Structure formats: structure tokens, C-alpha cells
Amino acid sequence: MKKIILMGRSESGKTTLRQALKGNVISYHKTQYINHFDVVIDTPGEYAQTAHLGRALALYAYEADVVGLLLSATEPYSLYPPCVAACCTRPVIGIVTQIDHKNADPEQAESWLQLAGCSPIFRVSSYSGEGIWQILNYLKEPGDQLPWETQQEAEQPREILSDKCGPVLS
Ligand SMILES: Nc1nc2c(ncn2[C@@H]2O[C@H](COP(=O)(O)OP(=O)(O)OP(=O)(O)O)[C@@H](O)[C@H]2O)c(=O)[nH]1
Ligand SMILES: [Mg+2]
Numbered sequence: 001m002k003k004i005i006l007m008g009r010s011e012s013g014k015t016t017l018r019q020a021l022k023g024n025v026i027s028y029h030k031t032q033y034i035n036h037f038d039v040v041i042d043t044p045g046e047y048a049q050t051a052h053l054g055r056a057l058a059l060y061a062y063e064a065d066v067v068g069l070l071l072s073a074t075e076p077y078s079l080y081p082p083c084v085a086a087c088c089t090r091p092v093i094g095i096v097t098q099i100d101h102k103n104a105d106p107e108q109a110e111s112w113l114q115l116a117g118c119s120p121i122f123r124v125s126s127y128s129g130e131g132i133w134q135i136l137n138y139l140k141e142p143g144d145q146l147p148w149e150t151q152q153e154a155e156q157p158r159e160i161l162s163d164k165c166g167p168v169l170s
Helices: 014-021 045-049 051-063 106-115 132-139 158-165
Strands: 004-007 040-042 066-072 092-097 121-123
Touching: 004 014, 004 051, 014 040, 014 092, 014 132, 045 051, 066 106, 066 132, 092 106, 092 132, 106 121, 121 132
Parallel strands: 004 040, 004 066, 066 092, 092 121
Antiparallel strands: none
16 A cells, blocks of 8 residues: 555544544544554644644655645635645645534535645545545555455445455555
8 A cells, every 4th residue: 555644734533534544443542743654644733733843744744655635624724825735745635524524515625625736635534434445545556455346345334344354454
């Protein structure tokens, strides 16, 4: 799998998405440091919100194959400047999170990620699992095997998939 680094402000859903991508049981965990010993690098939201800490994100982007910028569908604003993706030497994808939320406005979040230069853009809910398999398919490399072969199999509820196949990423 390509290694992805997740960036976004605090509460945008990075840690929950990491758990969903790995097929883990979802539990709350406040991120206080960068965990980079994995195919999903999780970062603290404060690093995206504080200029001098942001330098750590720039450095850790070199540890990854893909940068994922997260924006919750519930956000009333975006942290990302126009065309910020052009500063990065890696592909920068956009991830609209929390699309299941009752106040979600995924179109608005997606348009902000487009403005930031992200491509492609995924819409996900780590709670329902919607959109998770599309990200995993994007990260798949030749030789990687995912627990599904068709879209129909991929869209089965995640508990069924993980019963059948165990965690997706190790
Ligand atoms: N409704 C809904 N809530 C979500 C989803 N993903 C995350 N949340 C909630 O959003 C809150 C923040 O999630 P985290 O994954 O901890 O956010 P984070 O970006 O890792 O935050 P920091 O570690 O502070 O940077 C938690 O209360 C989650 O339960 C989702 O897909 N849907
Ligand atoms: Mg976190």
C-alpha cells in the first residue's frame, strides 16, 4: 500500500479515519504526537493550526507517498489556502470527513478542497464506512490484495468484511 499522511485541523477526524482504514474498532484517542511507523501516518490537528508546528508536517510529508488533507463536512471554514497542494512534492488528495453528520455540507467542504488543489477528492464517513474502500483502492499498489474484488463486495458492512478477512491494513 502507498503510505499516506493525514493532515487537518483538530477534530477533523484523522484518528478515526485511520482506525476505519485499518478496520479497527473505533475508539476516541486524542493525538499528541506524530505516529509514522505505519502505512497511515496520523498527525495532531494543532500542527495544521499553528504556524511553527506546521513545519513538522512539511518534513513528515517526505515520509509518505501521498498527502491526505482532511476537511470535515461540518466545518464552517477552511484552513487551506488556495493552491496549497502545489507546495508539496507528493500527490495531495482531499478527504471530506463526517459526511454522515446531520449538519454535513459535503459540497461546501469539497469545493474548499478543490480550491486547495486536492485531487482526487473522497467523501467518507468513518462511522458508516462509506467511502473508505475507495481510499484503500486508491492506495493499493500492484501485488496488494484487498478483501474485495467488486464494488458490491467492498460495500458490505465493515463488520462482515473484517469477520471474513481480519483487519484490512497491518
Ligand atoms: N459523525 C461522525 N463523527 C466522526 C467521524 N469521524 C470522527 N468523528 C468524531 O469527530 C471527533 C474527532 O475525531 P478524531 O478522529 O479524534 O479527530 P482528529 O482529527 O484525530 O483530532 P486531533 O487528534 O485532535 O487532531 C470525535 O468525536 C469522533 O468521534 C465520522 O465519520 N462521523
Ligand atoms: Mg487525532
